[in-house]
Amino acid sequence: MICDFSLxxxxxxxxxxxxAHRFTCDTVSVTANKAGSATxxxxxxxxxxxxxxxxxxxxxxxxxxxxxx
Amino acid sequence: xxxxxxxxxxxxxxxxxxxxGVETIFGxxxxxxxxxxxxxxxxxxxxxxxxxxxAAVFAAAGYARTSGRVGVCCATSGPGATNLxxxxxxxxxxxxxxxxxxxxxxxxxxxTDGFQEADVCAITQAATKWNVRISxxxxxxxxxAEAFAIARGGRPGPVLxxxxxxxxxxxxxxxxxxxxxxxxxxPRATAAAIADAAARxxxxxxxxxxxxxxxxxxxxxxAYRRFVGMLGLPHCCxxxxxxxxxxxxxxxxxxxxxxxxKAANKAVQAADLIIALGMRFDDRVTxxxxxxxxxxxxxxxDIDPSEFNKIxxxxxxxxxxxxxxxxxxxxxxxxxxxPRFHDxxxxxxxxxxxxxxxRVAPGVLSATDVLDRFFARVQPDAVIATDVGQHQMWAAxxxxxxxxxxxxxxxxxxxMGFGLPCAVGAAYANPGRSVYAIVGDGGFQMSLPExxxxxxxxxxxxxxxxxxxxLGMVRQWQELFYSExxxxxxxxxxxxxxxxxxxxxxxxxxxxxxDQADATLAHFIDAPGPALxxxxxxxxxxxWPMIPAGQSIDELMEAKA
Numbered sequence: 276m277i278c279d280f281s282l283x284x285x286x287x288x289x290x291x292x293x294x295a296h297r298f299t300c301d302t303v304s305v306t307a308n309k310a311g312s313a314t315x316x317x318x319x320x321x322x323x324x325x326x327x328x329x330x331x332x333x334x335x336x337x338x339x340x341x342x343x344x
Numbered sequence: 345x346x347x348x349x350x351x352x353x354x355x356x357x358x359x360x361x362x363x364x365g366v367e368t369i370f371g372x373x374x375x376x377x378x379x380x381x382x383x384x385x386x387x388x389x390x391x392x393x394x395x396x397x398x399a400a401v402f403a404a405a406g407y408a409r410t411s412g413r414v415g416v417c418c419a420t421s422g423p424g425a426t427n428l429x430x431x432x433x434x435x436x437x438x439x440x441x442x443x444x445x446x447x448x449x450x451x452x453x454x455x456t457d458g459f460q461e462a463d464v465c466a467i468t469q470a471a472t473k474w475n476v477r478i479s480x481x482x483x484x485x486x487x488x489a490e491a492f493a494i495a496r497g498g499r500p501g502p503v504l505x506x507x508x509x510x511x512x513x514x515x516x517x518x519x520x521x522x523x524x525x526x527x528x529x530x531p532r533a534t535a536a537a538i539a540d541a542a543a544r545x546x547x548x549x550x551x552x553x554x555x556x557x558x559x560x561x562x563x564x565x566x567a568y569r570r571f572v573g574m575l576g577l578p579h580c581c582x583x584x585x586x587x588x589x590x591x592x593x594x595x596x597x598x599x600x601x602x603x604x605x606k607a608a609n610k611a612v613q614a615a616d617l618i619i620a621l622g623m624r625f626d627d628r629v630t631x632x633x634x635x636x637x638x639x640x641x642x643x644x645x646d647i648d649p650s651e652f653n654k655i656x657x658x659x660x661x662x663x664x665x666x667x668x669x670x671x672x673x674x675x676x677x678x679x680x681x682x683p684r685f686h687d688x689x690x691x692x693x694x695x696x697x698x699x700x701x702x703r704v705a706p707g708v709l710s711a712t713d714v715l716d717r718f719f720a721r722v723q724p725d726a727v728i729a730t731d732v733g734q735h736q737m738w739a740a741x742x743x744x745x746x747x748x749x750x751x752x753x754x755x756x757x758x759x760m761g762f763g764l765p766c767a768v769g770a771a772y773a774n775p776g777r778s779v780y781a782i783v784g785d786g787g788f789q790m791s792l793p794e795x796x797x798x799x800x801x802x803x804x805x806x807x808x809x810x811x812x813x814x815l816g817m818v819r820q821w822q823e824l825f826y827s828e829x830x831x832x833x834x835x836x837x838x839x840x841x842x843x844x845x846x847x848x849x850x851x852x853x854x855x856x857x858x859d860q861a862d863a864t865l866a867h868f869i870d871a872p873g874p875a876l877x878x879x880x881x882x883x884x885x886x887x888w889p890m891i892p893a894g895q896s897i898d899e900l901m902e903a904k905a
Contacts, residue, residue: 290469332650
């Protein structure tokens with residue numbers, strides 16, 4: 276599963292990797308670039324299909340309440 | 345002055361808290377947070393000194409859980425901050441709005457393994473909705489405003505603000521009041537989804553509503569009672585929504601799940617439509633998910649879209665604030681034929697029966713009997729907090745509060761030691777109301793130091809201690825599922841709890857004779873101020889009914905096989 280996100284807080288990157296581990300998914304690649312005040316991130320995850328769906332929903336939940344650190 | 349003045353960061357922090365309406369903070373001082381405590385000295389914001397930081401966060405949660413307002417706690421850096429972690433995760437699991445303020449070592453010491461340094465932002469990342477470390481004292485005001493907005497906005501949760509000591513001491517030229525951050529708009533169900541849900545309700549023959557903790561937000565309780573009343577709908581609740589139904593409503597099947605009422609579990613399994621409202625299909629509610637309500641379509645309403653299809657697939661998803669969603673759904677139903685489900689509701693009620701209980705030896709106190717008598721006598725508007733274990737489930741099965749914020753418990757995380765400090769917070773949020781902590785002998789011993797908090801501030805919390813000389817819930821599982829190998833659950837060497845309470849100068853009552861139960865309860869309930877009722881209960885009474893973990897919710901046990 277490839278996901279692109281714009282993070283307002285770059286620490287969220289670490290949170291997402293830990294979340295993937297919690298959901299028994301692997302983070303197989305991460306590309307992150309600072310763009311102004313945001314960080315553009317592309318993740319590639321592998322894992323059971325149900326876990327990947329839950330992972331994506333939880334990432335979107337975290338990003339929705341993100342705020343700059 | 346142009347609305348600005350020079351002050352230190354700690355004073356700006358206090359002003360920002362005042363701007364958020366904070367009246368009470370639960371906390372414990374220490375080195376890195378001393379500038380804040382210095383600013384608090386003589387300040388009108390009331391600080392309640394607890395005896396362990398874990399109690400501070402549980403008390404703040406009790407304040408928030410029973411009032412709907414944001415609870416606030418504070419602690420120093422390092423061990424002070426790490427002692428908050430369980431309470432933060434507890435609040436995160438149950439969607440409770442909290443702001444925790446932690447001191448941090450001076451900025452130049454961060455990363456040096458300085459005395460009482462901990463990377464609390466990293467440690468609490470998965471236990472909070474948001475956390476932040478202040479790196480510019482000029483941003484303290486706006487960060488606090490942001491923290492409160494995030495804590496209370498959308499699906500509520502805990503926020504931690506970590507502030508290095510030098511930021512608290514720094515001179516700040518700040519506006520006299522922080523700008524209050526506007527909250528992000530909640531998602532809203534589309535008209536098409538509301539119409540789809542209404543059509544499915546009209547077509548249903550055996551619908552059941554399940555209400556969850558989302559009902560505690562705003563005025564959702566009134567909207568919920570109107571919705572189920574209009575339809576004559578059988579309805580049940582998760583442990584976080586006990587009290588959502590009107591007291592005495594014959595269509596209220598009460599709590600479902602692992603130790604829920606038989607009628608609630610059976611009705612859900614017989615349903616052809618589940619209307620899930622502000623609940624997240626926890627495993628303690630669903631049992632085995634692929635055998636949960638197999639014949640039912642599912643309408644799922646929740647403020648958090650990530651809950652849709654997480655455990656149970658939704659045929660109709662209604663994102664949004666529950667009050668708004670229920671009002672829209674009620675209005676849509678009223679625009680056409682309003683279905684009535686009274687006959688099904690009466691049938692659903694017959695699927696259950698009285699709560700089963702173990703027969704205990706004559707002359708020995710039964711915990712369930714004591715709780716039945718207690719709830720029959722207790723004030724109708726009392727606030728009840730529980731700890732975690734058998735007493736929690738017995739209480740949840742029996743309590744009949746008038747509002748879901750009148751009964752509170754550590755539901756999602758199940759944190760022992762929660763009950764007493766939670767009740768302390770509830771007492772500050774509900775002055776003039778009776779507040780009870782129902783605790784077991786295991787969890788009470790995790791929170792004993794808070795007896796000092798009760799005494800110091802004369803907090804009128806009354807503690808009902810159900811002492812069965814065991815870690816009863818674990819013992820019950822060992823009896824039923826681990827071949828009666830009672831590993832590390834025997835507490836028969838408990839201390840003299842009455843003597844301990846009296847050592848803290850708290851009135852204490854001892855109850856062991858069933859014939860004295862009513863008279864002792866009457867004295868205890870009528871007593872002023874803090875008090876302890878020590879109930880010496882039968883050691884092997886179990887909680888029934890019970891659905892073994894991983895089983896379908898209609899495979900409930902009503903007694904030991």
